[in-house]
Amino acid sequence: MSESKPDPDPETEADAKFGDYGGQYVPEALMPAIEELQDAYERYVLDNEDGFMDEFRRRLRDFGGRPTPLQRADTLSERYDRDVYLKREDLLHGGAHKLNNALGQCLLAKYMGKERIIAETGAGQHGPATAMAAAHLGMPCEIYMGRRDINRQRPNVFRMRINGAEVNPVTTGRGTLKEAISETMRDWATTVENTHYIIGSIVGPAPFPAMVRDFHSVISEETRKQAKEQYGRLPDSVVACAGGGSNTMGIFADFVDSGPQSGPESASGGEPRADVGLYAVEAGGSSLSVDEERGVAPNSASLSTGSEGVLHGARTKLLQDSDGQIMESHSVSSGLDYAGVGPELAHLVDEERVEAVNVDDDAALEAFHRLSQAEGIIPALETAHALGFLEETDRDLGEFVVINVSGRGDKDLEAALEETEQRDIPNAPEMEVFE
């Protein structure tokens, strides 16, 4: 950012759009708040005014437990005959990467003088992270959560309440993330003057996608540094699951412009790739086809199978029918169960900088059990998609692969066991309950 701002337009333009994606498709009532947020984002986040970023980084360390480790997964490395490293965001306070953004935005809301926090949640990981951050910073907080997700993620509902947040069930539509976002926007349209909406991924109107990415980019900053320290160079490939795409852009951010690799050879002596390969793993659900008639897509693969459109404030890739009605998505993992995706990821996929791939429900469940057994880490079902890709792909990922372990699977135990029971998962453990 330059000191003088003769014409604010080009600046906002650059932040608001990713190629043709992004923008600000929201009701007029919200636009003044969005302008205010844009201003606060530029001042506090980009320019570190009043030491905002210093305080944010300090709290991420002391309250959040950053930096998280980059750990070599020995059994997986052997299995795939390459060096597989895990970026352990599951060890961040709360058990998922989500705290980076929740804490950043909650602190920003405080700097902006807002008095109340609202947020949507899908998997329930953004909700608890927001509830924790709000309690930590002494802000009242209300979370909107779809009815169906409440049933899938009970423990998280209690966590949010225990942290003092109010949980509002959303009964419209299928009662998942899409409806929860719409409902939170409605609350915001009413309370915008004193309330900040902490959106949970790199979605929504500008400046949310860029701002949420910036709060999560600490993941890739650390990974870059740790890779150099531990392996002597940058990874050949970075793999992350993608729902909205916040853990994805979080770990991709500092690798997007990685350019041709220079520097010392890898520890194992292999040739590094020309630039770091970036793989966004979407939920393939039960099938990649769509049912136009019923308006249902039994997957959440908007990057792989969606088309361009406008949802929740941004132009991006969506699951929609030929009229433009938004489809109901599906995934075994509620955190990936969303019909849209962040506009920046859509752009990077179009530009062929990021490759969009997908892993179906069964393969994700298998990967869930595999990591639990092989490495002693129970991953979130979202993360299990990234791990499933490692098993399934025939792409050349190179010698040195980093997987973003976006969260731990404690929240998913019930769902994972139930879903496992309904299918034939070869590596599933015995689940008979002892009498």
Added chain:
Amino acid sequence: MSDIEAAFEDGPAFVPYLAAGDPEIDASQRYVEALAAGGADVIELGLPFSEPIAEGPTIQSAIVRSLEGGMTVDDYFEFVDSLDVDVPVVCMTYYNLIYQYEDDEPQGGSEGQKGPAPFVRKAKEVGIDGFVVPDLPAEEADPLRTACDEAGLDLIFIVAPTTNEERLDRLVSLSSGYVYVQARLGVTGAREDVSERTTASLDRLAGYDLPKAVGFGIKSGEQARDIVAGGADGIIVGSALVDVVADGYESDEPVAETADRLEALCRELKQGAVAGAQDRPTPERT
């Protein structure tokens, strides 16, 4: 002057809203015609979108009923085409449906066959006079504004209580037909009281020529009267009318009776507006 703007010429305009196809096409057609019979000067007709972020529970439910009844964009255009009303019709919808629209029988020309240009052309063909698109702020409106200008149709913008002076200027200059004055913060839905902020918004808009129609929360003739007395050129009523439709649907009331109740409520609202104009201290706007 467009037909929509002209509808505000002789006294305050009554602008009712219903979601097209709620609860199904035939009944909905009767209901829209009842609005006209009850004294509508302009009709706002919702084209249902699956993610209506600006609507409260009442209109959300109407949209769900319509979509579950199978309403599509093509059905909507057919619906408007076959309507027997002689007041201007405004299409109220969300941007994605406009953005995705593809013309089956392209007319040629350089505007492209997908998006605002063919959508507006088709709308004009079936007799639509203008548009309200609640998720399209001034920042993103150029393509639709251009398409409307080319077709000679109106694009109506919403002014919110939070809209600052700078944005107000820009919104009014982009608006044609009328300015939609959002009476209060929040989503659509019938309320008991008239917001103080309505008066404040009307005061701020007093210097602009375009008619000002106030909506969000109006449900009775009494409120209509107060709002028009406070300087509004028109009133927009949605949820209170949708409530009548919902009620009829839920109680299995014969369509004709629901239509009669709609018409009666329209008369009350229209009379309230007219009475409000007479209450004004200063003579009518000319």
